[in-house]
Amino acid sequence: MSQSTQLPKTSQLDELSTLELAQALMERLSISPNDWHRLKSNRNSRASEQAAAALVFLLKNQPAEALARLEQASGWLDRSISAPPCPSHGDKGVGSRE
Template sequence: MSQISPLHDVTTLELAQALMERLTISSCDWHRLKSNRNARASELVAAAMVFLAKNEPQEAQVRLEQAVGWLNKSVSAPPCPTHGKS
């Protein structure tokens, strides 16, 4: 008897959205992970997969280029907008 994968009935878009949800940096982890290059690139690649599943390649490309920027260190986290204000 063959086994059917539990993901058999899940669409590609739903899988991509679940991955994006898992990899998105939450607000409570933002300060800890805002400069983590792997975490930032991972969330952008997951977002790109969602756009590809939605047949929006231009939006996917933007996210992929940003992800590459995190990985090659040409992009850095901006300062927190809530710090330093009086």
């Protein structure tokens, strides 16, 4: 990729607020319904999703919500939580720590 190809992208990013960038990252890292079964137990994916959500809440000056998401991200990383059951299959899966 040439430098001229990268400049417009950087310029576009400069036009977005920090909150908009965080929201875009959160959208990118969110697990879609189509990927739920494949990624529901992927600790890195789940921690990334929660950490990005925490950043959005922090930037919206909602520290309690940010902390809750950071705790979830930490739980995925330290293996203290597991995937909840699939919403469409009832209570047949492994529960969370709650």
